[in-house]
Amino acid sequence: METLNIKGMMKNKYLSKAIAKQCLYELKKQMQYKCEFNGIEFIEADKWYPSSKTCSKCGHIKPKLSLSERTYICEKCGCVIDRDYNASINLSRYGLVG
Secondary structure (H helix, E strand, C coil): CECCCHHHHHCCCCCHHHHHHHCHHHHHHHHHHHHHHCCCCCCCECCCCCCCCECCCCCCECCCCCCCCCEEECCCCCCEEEHHHHHHHHHHCHHHCC
16 A cells, blocks of 8 residues: 555645545555455555656656656657556565565
């Protein structure tokens, strides 16, 4: 699971209501509980881990990626993939590196 800057997101008047409705703290607690109950290691990625900026195919890290860019296009290998799907692949590998 990725650590999110909830306090920072709550400061945005356009996002705050939607973020509050998500109950993300409760989701995290439930995920931790279910992992522990089922004997699964719960791994939380650092909020600065560049999951969206890293190419899941070659590992190249894009220096800048705006939130409006919904498709990740790697300048190095040419991989074209949905930004969120790319991030999920990188997060699934997070515990396997380092």
